[in-house]
Amino acid sequence: MLSPPVLHTPLVEAGLTALTGLGKRQIENYRQECWIEGVHFKRVSPKGNSESKRGTTWYNYPGINKFIQDS
Numbered sequence: 001m002l003s004p005p006v007l008h009t010p011l012v013e014a015g016l017t018a019l020t021g022l023g024k025r026q027i028e029n030y031r032q033e034c035w036i037e038g039v040h041f042k043r044v045s046p047k048g049n050s051e052s053k054r055g056t057t058w059y060n061y062p063g064i065n066k067f068i069q070d071s
Contacts, residue, residue: 010058
């Protein structure tokens, strides 16, 4: 049996979907319109370049959860 994710750890899109039920397009819309890069999400390339639009997008679940609670 898998243990539940630690909620203060950054998540990739699949983890965020599992916790929130948000779909790929919903996450994309929030990322483009509402969430702040560096606060709610961060892009990191395999070379560690955070300025790149390529690479993995990591999501700050506690920050996103707070954003939703405050809305």
